[in-house]
Amino acid sequence: MTDRCRLTPRFFLAALVAALPFAAPSAHAQSPAPPVPQLPATLRDARYCEIVPIHVTREGLRASVYNTLGFDACPADKWEALTRLQLFRQFETLAVVMNGPRHFIMDDIIATGATKTGEVITIGGITLAKRAEVGLSLHQAMGPAYSEQTIERDTTYRFEAGKPVFTLTAPDGAVYVMQSYAQIVDPTLTYAELPGLGAKLKLPAGWSYGTRTPDADLLLTANGTATVIQDDLKNTYQKMPPR
Numbered sequence: 001m002t003d004r005c006r007l008t009p010r011f012f013l014a015a016l017v018a019a020l021p022f023a024a025p026s027a028h029a030q031s032p033a034p035p036v037p038q039l040p041a042t043l044r045d046a047r048y049c050e051i052v053p054i055h056v057t058r059e060g061l062r063a064s065v066y067n068t069l070g071f072d073a074c075p076a077d078k079w080e081a082l083t084r085l086q087l088f089r090q091f092e093t094l095a096v097v098m099n100g101p102r103h104f105i106m107d108d109i110i111a112t113g114a115t116k117t118g119e120v121i122t123i124g125g126i127t128l129a130k131r132a133e134v135g136l137s138l139h140q141a142m143g144p145a146y147s148e149q150t151i152e153r154d155t156t157y158r159f160e161a162g163k164p165v166f167t168l169t170a171p172d173g174a175v176y177v178m179q180s181y182a183q184i185v186d187p188t189l190t191y192a193e194l195p196g197l198g199a200k201l202k203l204p205a206g207w208s209y210g211t212r213t214p215d216a217d218l219l220l221t222a223n224g225t226a227t228v229i230q231d232d233l234k235n236t237y238q239k240m241p242p243r
Helices: 076-081 084-091 140-142 191-199
Strands: 045-056 058-065 096-104 108-110 120-123 126-136 149-159 165-167 177-180 207-213 218-230 236-239
Touching: 045 084, 045 126, 076 096, 084 096, 084 120, 126 149, 140 177, 149 177, 149 207, 177 191, 177 218
Parallel strands: none
Antiparallel strands: 045 058, 045 096, 058 126, 096 177, 108 149, 120 126, 149 218, 165 177, 165 207, 177 236, 218 236
């Protein structure tokens, strides 16, 4: 058994993610300047990983999100080689979540406000940029699959017209659009399998999974907060606004 970091608050941390953007390095970065992440030419199905250290502060739990996107595809050998000791020493905490590998579903990310960040670190040969730092409630840290969570984010996700989007529909008619799929629970899951994913999910009563192809670009905007859920395979979805 390898020395992996498996302290995993069950739900919230993957959703932070799912797609936090790119920015210049911090003005306080030391020489030589750290690398600047470059968005892949094709974002859809781009692989990435996240490391999420959690600290206890006077204000409660705080989670920082470090993301590999824009540097490399999170090489499996380096990712698997990371240990608890490395992560605990790096972040000076005893609670660190390894969130990945994951793959984006959207075709473009536009970020503003506090979502734009810059600190760059390298650990175990993997380079990551800090994308967010947010407060967590105990409910957010431990929420089960198919339960709504609210996260802090200023982003617009664009899904191109003519390309499939994958959705969950709740019993009350609320629709959630997949923003990333995970290879955490099912390491063999691929983009090609997503149209038939419903057969693999343990959907609660009244829930349904589906695929649709929009005629126009689909834009999902979060102005400060986003409502997200995760299925039982840790794939992450953002709630669409009511029509």
